[in-house]
Amino acid sequence: MSGEAQLEALLEIIATSARQAIAEYKKHGNGVDVPTIQSVEFHPLDFKEDTVALKRAVRSLEGACQQLCASLAPPQHTVVNFTHTYDWACTGVALRGRVADVLGDHPKGLHVEQLASIIGVEKGKLGRILRSLATKGCFTEVDDNVFANNRLSLILKSTSNVGCLAKIYAQDTSQGACVLYETMTEPDYAWSHESDKAPMIYALRKQGIKGNFFDWMKADDERRENYHRAMIGAGDLMGSLSVLHHYPWIEVKTICDVGASVGTFSVPLSKTFPHLKITDQDLPEVLVQAKQVWAKEAPEAVEENRIEFVPLNFLEESPVKGKDIYYLRNILHDWPDVEAAVILRNVRDAMGPHSRLLIHDYVMASACRKTQEAVSGTDIAPEPMLPNFGAGNSRMYNQDLSMWFVHNGKERTVKDLVALGSATGLRLVEVYDLVESSVVEFRLL
């Protein structure tokens, strides 16, 4: 394909995928207009469980847009932009200062002078941060230095679970990112894949931190509560609940949610499929918080004994035995290969011949078409796009880096998961591609 033909094909993909996204908003809008950056409320589609069709369209749209811009802009423009972005720092200020909460009481907007005095920061500095965010479509500058919430900034309200996740990236993960090169060159850290040698732990060591991210997180109640709310947010962000609509749950009777957090997946599962007997397993202190969440969000499941809570340290013991499904969402990516193999071995020891293991994570793919076609279990982008959808999947590749910075963990390819599985006596059965995340199903060998 000539250069010009490639660019024309990208334009075509942009137009088609944007129209597919618009059609999705119209289909689920119940009369609400399609969203723009001027929208001030959420759209009915924003928190739907099954977001596969919208995500598919947005993945192609973002991938093709970035590829087209990277092709046509001068290279210095694109490459310096990689290093010259402070979105995370500005968003972190908005989150910590609860800017969106304050603006919630002022739907027509608030002058930055009043806003800054409520928050307790200097008005000129706050104004520059909000203008930078408004320039990217988050908050609206309704008049000179007067800011109001919009559909994007609502995500930064303190009631938002996705906001809790954004806070972790802005405040904690970023600390690991800032010392990345040091951790790749200092001998104690450079060759280590241990979780207590992760870049974020390196950054925090001056505070006398001992252990890994989970030790650090559980040592502080507020941090722990934010983390588990963030896990609900992560599910929303990834559209993980699509799995409720794309897996044959009706054929299942019992499920063990391994590393269940506060029931981020199993609470909605119990509501959609009340025939299921669910076992939630996590560290004991997490189950204390989980029981409170279940009592509030799904009291009927608790009263009808459809949920049991069993403490588990999956690095040291097996989950309860003989369940139909062992479900691990966003678990393996927290751990380096050695610990991931221990977890899988412990799960395998609990499985019976009828049991299935579902690993629900991001599933990485190569950016090289030749390799992708040979091993992929997930969608491959049409030419001339990069086969892994390029920037359309950037969150997956950023998440892989986040798992390194925070845990020395990683996201894995289907090939990596198959290798881990077969080393622990498991065989691949199927890959369910939910566009952003995938569910990889295994059985005993």
Ligand SMILES: C[S@@+](CC[C@H](N)C(=O)[O-])C[C@H]1O[C@@H](n2cnc3c(N)ncnc32)[C@H](O)[C@@H]1O
């Ligand atoms: C990234 S969160 C995922 C939570 C949940 N599966 C989800 O998708 O929302 C990882 C979970 O693993 C749990 N965890 C960490 N170490 C553990 C261990 N040694 N044994 C059992 N659970 C553990 C954490 O408490 C946390 O709930």
